[in-house]
Amino acid sequence: MDNIKLESSKLIVAGVVDRNTVPELKKEVQHLMRRGEVQSLDLSGIESLDSAGVAFLECLRQDLEEENPQLTVVAAPLPMLKIMQTFADRADEVEKPAKVSIFESIGEKVEGAWLQLKDAVFLSSEICWWAVVGVFDRKGQKKGSFTSAGVQLGYDALPVIALLSFIIGFILSLQAAAQLKIYGGNVFLPDLLAITMVREMGPLITAIIVAGRSGSAIASEIATMQVSEEIDALRMMALNPIRYVVVPKFHAITVVMPLLVIFSIIVAELGGIFIGLQMLDLSVTTFITRSINIITLKDIVISMSKSIVFAWLIVIIGAHYGFRVKGGAEGVGKATTASVVASIFAVVITDALFSLFYLG
Amino acid sequence: MAMQEVKPIITIRNLKAQYGEKAVLHDINADIYEGQVTVILGASGCGKTTLLKNMLRLHEPVEGSVKFWDTEILELDEIEFNNMLKKVGMLFQNGALLNSISVMDNIAIPLEQHTKLSRRIIEKMIRVKLNLVGLSHAIHLLPSELSGGMKKRAGLARAMIMDPLILFCDEPSAGLDPLTSASLDELILDLKSQLNMTIVMVTHELASIHRVADRVLFLDAGRLLFQGTLDEARVARIPEIDTFFEVGKFE
Ligand SMILES: Nc1ncnc2c1ncn2[C@@H]1O[C@H](COP(=O)(O)OP(=O)(O)OP(=O)(O)O)[C@@H](O)[C@H]1O
Numbered sequence: 001m002d003n004i005k006l007e008s009s010k011l012i013v014a015g016v017v018d019r020n021t022v023p024e025l026k027k028e029v030q031h032l033m034r035r036g037e038v039q040s041l042d043l044s045g046i047e048s049l050d051s052a053g054v055a056f057l058e059c060l061r062q063d064l065e066e067e068n069p070q071l072t073v074v075a076a077p078l079p080m081l082k083i084m085q086t087f088a089d090r091a092d093e094v095e096k097p098a099k100v101s102i103f104e105s106i107g108e109k110v111e112g113a114w115l116q117l118k119d120a121v122f123l124s125s126e127i128c129w130w131a132v133v134g135v136f137d138r139k140g141q142k143k144g145s146f147t148s149a150g151v152q153l154g155y156d157a158l159p160v161i162a163l164l165s166f167i168i169g170f171i172l173s174l175q176a177a178a179q180l181k182i183y184g185g186n187v188f189l190p191d192l193l194a195i196t197m198v199r200e201m202g203p204l205i206t207a208i209i210v211a212g213r214s215g216s217a218i219a220s221e222i223a224t225m226q227v228s229e230e231i232d233a234l235r236m237m238a239l240n241p242i243r244y245v246v247v248p249k250f251h252a253i254t255v256v257m258p259l260l261v262i263f264s265i266i267v268a269e270l271g272g273i274f275i276g277l278q279m280l281d282l283s284v285t286t287f288i289t290r291s292i293n294i295i296t297l298k299d300i301v302i303s304m305s306k307s308i309v310f311a312w313l314i315v316i317i318g319a320h321y322g323f324r325v326k327g328g329a330e331g332v333g334k335a336t337t338a339s340v341v342a343s344i345f346a347v348v349i350t351d352a353l354f355s356l357f358y359l360g
Numbered sequence: 361m362a363m364q365e366v367k368p369i370i371t372i373r374n375l376k377a378q379y380g381e382k383a384v385l386h387d388i389n390a391d392i393y394e395g396q397v398t399v400i401l402g403a404s405g406c407g408k409t410t411l412l413k414n415m416l417r418l419h420e421p422v423e424g425s426v427k428f429w430d431t432e433i434l435e436l437d438e439i440e441f442n443n444m445l446k447k448v449g450m451l452f453q454n455g456a457l458l459n460s461i462s463v464m465d466n467i468a469i470p471l472e473q474h475t476k477l478s479r480r481i482i483e484k485m486i487r488v489k490l491n492l493v494g495l496s497h498a499i500h501l502l503p504s505e506l507s508g509g510m511k512k513r514a515g516l517a518r519a520m521i522m523d524p525l526i527l528f529c530d531e532p533s534a535g536l537d538p539l540t541s542a543s544l545d546e547l548i549l550d551l552k553s554q555l556n557m558t559i560v561m562v563t564h565e566l567a568s569i570h571r572v573a574d575r576v577l578f579l580d581a582g583r584l585l586f587q588g589t590l591d592e593a594r595v596a597r598i599p600e601i602d603t604f605f606e607v608g609k610f611e
């Protein structure tokens with residue numbers, strides 16, 4: 001490379017020194033410096049410079065001076081000197097934030113999780129309080145928000161829920177039918193499907209879909225409002241952001257979720273009926289009467305209470321992540337993802353607790 | 361001097377604010393007087409917005425006291441504080457309009473929520489306020505259809521809709537052309553003289569400071585360097601303030 005050479009302990013840098021040539025130059029310098037001490041640095045042949053080139057030259061000079069404090073420098077031509085002056089590094093080095101050790105970071109995580117849980121408990125009590133107040137006193141809530149939230153949470157979710165519930169009803173029945181046929185238990189398919197759907201799958205699938213669709217929407221809406229100071233603006237208008245934004249959604253989801261669960265169960269039954277007709281020679285009437293007869297009041301109570309609890313979890317978790325967002329657009333994305341993960345997790349855990357409680 | 365006759369409407373004592381571990385405001389002591397325009401000055405990032413937010417409990421101060429009309433607001437409960445907020449308006453640095461609803465609905469929020477006025481009267485009031493900020497043509501637009509300066513003016517209309525006694529403005533004229541900016545200054549002077557409104561604003565525009573400021577608070581890196589009238593600021597011989605006015609002159 002002819003841009004850089006070492007002649008009798010004089011290091012000559014010449015030609016074009018910019019962001020394209022610097023990587024090469026840097027490699028070359030490392031070679032050359034191993035060959036012997038450098039007494040002087042000659043920059044007089046430089047023809048073109050950019051800020052990467054200036055940074056490179058500054059680093060080079062620092063390194064050389066470290067090895068040989070008596071280093072002499074032959075200056076670059078005047079236009080190049082001007083460029084070097086403009087891009088000279090005059091800022092003080094700012095201390096990097098200290099790296100935390102792994103134990104510290106685990107400690108911080110645990111503490112953080114504890115604080116988060118405390119926050120979440122406070123927030124949920126506040127949401128529940130205003131939700132109860134809000135039933136009697138609509139003041140302080142966003143106008144028309146209950147209806148629009150109802151449509152967004154419920155009506156818009158119907159196609160997805162229908163499709164998934166049908167497929168799940170279909171698959172459950174398909175698997176069960178294969179086994180039942182062996183033992184001649186054809187007539188038990190409706191019982192099995194009805195109980196599974198009502199007690200477990202209906203609430204669970206619906207909750208997971210709603211968490212993915214609407215929990216995320218709630219988190220991102222609130223997070224966006226938080227980072228663009230809309231929440232602060234609401235406060236300044238003497239409004240309670242929880243009451244204004246969260247409560248209408250809370251009411252809407254409380255009404256809509258049980259309906260969605262019922263819808264999901266009915267559609268799944270259709271999937272089951274399809275299999276019953278095709279594989280097990282069951283008539284539609286037997287299927288329906290057996291399904292209805294096997295379901296007890298207790299099953300319905302469990303199903304509905306599950307669906308409402310799941311709904312509340314989704315709204316509270318979405319709001320929680322929305323309100324504690326940090327940073328700008330990136331923070332909104334993080335908050336949204338975190339809220340979906342957390343609400344699905346919470347739904348599954350709560351479902352397990354329900355099962356233990358009712359079976360035990 | 362006239363200043364001693366007016367009484368402070370807001371007093372801030374030993375106010376200290378932090379974001380996490382990072383201290384942003386140290387020991388601020390300041391007074392804001394009734395019926396005056398108080399301008400908060402200082403370099404970008406020195407804590408002006410933070411000071412406004414901590415005065416209004418949008419961010420809880422670590423320690424100190426903030427009194428509005430001789431009432432310690434940091435100790436008020438939510439209902440009392442909300443009642444106080446109804447007498448206060450704030451324009452945020454970026455307007456902070458609710459993004460999902462139109463300009464008109466944004467401005468209507470405080471009236472719809474806190475009064476029983478009919479829609480017809482509300483709409484009339486909105487038109488008047490939008491006209492004051494020169495934005496009557498944008499009444500039905502969504503915030504996403506407005507430019508930065510228009511958002512700010514719509515935000516100002518919203519801040520004024522309840523006819524507040526104290527109006528806070530965070531950089532009302534930043535990003536506006538000189539003409540619009542001058543007309544906003546006119547508006548602020550009108551609000552002061554016609555309605556005896558107290559105005560606290562953050563701004564960098566020297567021209568507008570000269571036009572409107574009765575008093576200035578000068579912040580530097582989270583400390584209050586100076587408070588007083590512009591004339592007092594000029595003779596105070598504080599290097600940071602002198603450079604601020606010197607450099608600005610040539611712009
Ligand atoms: N949400 C936040 N989290 C952490 N630090 C913050 C936050 N907001 C502001 N800061 C810090 O607080 C300091 C003061 O910020 P502030 O927004 O009050 O500045 P400002 O004086 O309003 O500046 P500008 O004129 O640019 O609006 C800055 O150094 C900033 O780094």
Ligand SMILES: [Mg+2]
Nearest residue numbers: 408409453530
């Ligand atoms: Mg600011």
